[in-house]
Amino acid sequence: MNITRNNVDALNAIVTVEVTKDDYAGQVEKVLADYRKNASIPGFRKGAVPMSLIKKQYGKAVLLDEVNKLLQNSLNNYLVEEKLDILGNPLPKVTEDFNWDAEDYKFEFELGLAPEFNVDLTAKNKITKYTIVADDKMLDEQVERIQKQYGKLISKEKVEEGDDIRGTFSNEEKGINNSVNISLDIFKRKTDVKKFIGKKVGDVVALGTKGLFDDDHKLMDYLRVDHDDVHGLDVEVNFTVEEINTSEKAELNQELFDKLFGAGNVTSVEEVKAKIKEDAEQQFAAQADQKFLNDVTEFLIENTKFDLPAEFLKKWIQTVGENPLTEEQAEEEYAKSENGLRYQLIEGKVIVENNLQTTFDELKDFTADLIKKQMAQFGQMNPTDADVDGIVARVLSNQEEVKRLSEQIMSQKMVNLFKEKVSATTKEVSYQDFIKEMYGE
Template sequence: MNITRENIDDLNAIVNVNIEKKDYSNKVDKILSDYRKTANIPGFRKGHVPMGMVKRQYGKAVLVDEVNKLLQDALTNYLVEEKLDVLGNPLPVEQDNFDWDTENYEFQFELGLAPQFDVDLKTKKAITHYQIEADEETINKQIQNIQKQYGKLIAKDTVEKGDMISATFTNEEHNINETASFETSRLKEKKGLKSFLGAKVGDTLELKAQDIFEDTHDLTTFLKVEHDAAHNLKDKLHIEIKEVNAQEPADLDQELFDKLFGKDVVKSVTELKTKLKEDAEQQFQQQSDQQLLNDVTEAIIEKNSFDLPAEFLQKWLRVTGEKELTEEEAKEEFEKSEKAIRYQLIEAKLINENNLQVTFDEVKDFAKDRVKAQMAQFGQMDPSDEDIENIAARVLSNQEETKRISEQLTSQKLLDFYKENAKLKAKKLNYEDFVKEVYK
């Protein structure tokens, strides 16, 4: 067997694989000999079928199968030995007059080669690294929500601002008959709220559907009508008030603190604010980190430009999917995936050159830590090492889960690397301003 490579340019090559009879004949003969021992052909005892008949019946199929196996193994080994970094998979070059009746065969494969490049992280413009703070207003809103969530509902007769109302909405023409509960804060200020304020339990109001709620989508939620129907509902609804409840906020006392965080973890309103701030900023940090990863990715793709074997990749996309694509479809698919391909190459280079590979021990330790945390949530604060090991082993027996953990750890290593090496500028802001700036 002889394998040679012809480099067309820096990104494309042709590999020639020449297979001679001596490369496959012994294997083919052995398989046919085994077939002869077990072949069940009418008129012949098992094991006594003439070899010529076996070759005529099975020889071509066995030959093709063994040559293809030999070809694939040889090509794979060649790419490894030559340390060729290829994109996609080798594509066989079609041969119109290929003849399996000869003894020696020549195959050709197109290769798309990964480009050679250096990664420069120093972008001209510094990338914003958001540091989201939980300000006093955010913490106070969270405390109000907690007090409301754990507070009491006190029944009353007359609707006042801030109350919770339970009412039945009906309209015979549109087959509406639904009971829903909602706060007065959802009502449209000048029409819906004005009509409800002062109304009593048992009263029936008549309001145009579009005049009730500030957000028309609430009609979809409370009346259980389709989205378009809610926007087009112009008729009046009969609204019978069933219940009115005032929301009495929970006291900020030790009973509430223990219910939220466990016994004596928080002992005062000051400690509550500190705890809420820490928890909120930990969650904000995850969003900030994800945004930084997204922004650095975009920046380094733009900063580090290099050519790809575009024609080869389009051909590869065209012929290797579940359904063969047209040339135009393959071109569109390549254009959609080009940025991702570039970043995969950049990411792989950064990982290899900076020893950012994730080891199995790291994956295992991550799984064990997660198991401990989950067990702690169910009150198992001191599980045995053996239990942790066994549960983590079951988790990692799922290949998809192992892959997900590995990708998560890789992202974290890359993020830490970017924080140390990319050109960043810190920007402090509260969460509301972060959302406005990032998501606009």
């Protein structure tokens, strides 16, 4: 067998595999001999069928199968030995006059080669790295929400200011149908608040969405409207009143503190706010990290210049799915996936150049930490090591979970690396301001 490569250019190559009879004949004879031992053909005893008949009936199929196996193994070994970094898979070149009745064969495969390029993490950029703080307004609102949540709920017949109302926002044309709990102070206009005063269960209040709240993003929460639709949304929605309550706020005393945080852990309102601030900012940090990662990703895709073997990849895309694609469909798929492929190559290079690896111990510790947090949400604050280790073992026996968790760890390693090397501008913002920045407003 002889394998040669012709580099068409820096991104494309043709590999030629020449197979002779000596390469496959022995294995073909062995397989046919096994067929003969087990063949059941009328008129012949098992194992006594003439080899000529076996070859006539099975010879061509066995030949094709064994040559194909030999071809795939040899090609794969060649790619490994030559350390070729390819994109997609080798594509066989179709030969119209290929002759399987010959004894020696020549096969050609097209390769798409990964490009050579450099990634500059220190390049000048306009990226902002946000620190999100829980401001006093948010802390006060959270404390009040806790007081309402743990206060005494009193059912009412008519709506008055300060009441809590359960009901459903609806608009058939826009597909809005969302049940919510609201207090009247969420509305920006006093005229909208007045529409509710005196209403009873079953009454319907018509509201205009334009300027309904002090921030259009709240339409996403209360009406379940997509972000692309919230700005300038100007339709009428109906709110059907289903329940009216007022709440006698819970006192901010030690009994409430113990109920929230465990006996003696918090002893004052200031400590309650400090705890809320700590928990909220931990969650905010994860969101800020994700935006930072997204922004760095976009920057690297836009500013790391290299060519791809585009025509090869389009041909490859036509063949990889369950159903072959037309040239036009492959063109569309390539356009959709090109940036993703570019970032895969960039990310791979960054990982290799910075020796980012995930060890099994890291995977176990990361999984255990996630499990402990989940158990804490259900009131299991101090699980035993044995309980956690047992759950970790079950989770890590699932390869899909291992892949998902490993990707999360690597994503965090990438964030940490980018924080260290990418010279972004830092900015401290409230959560509301961060939401506006995140959506580019």
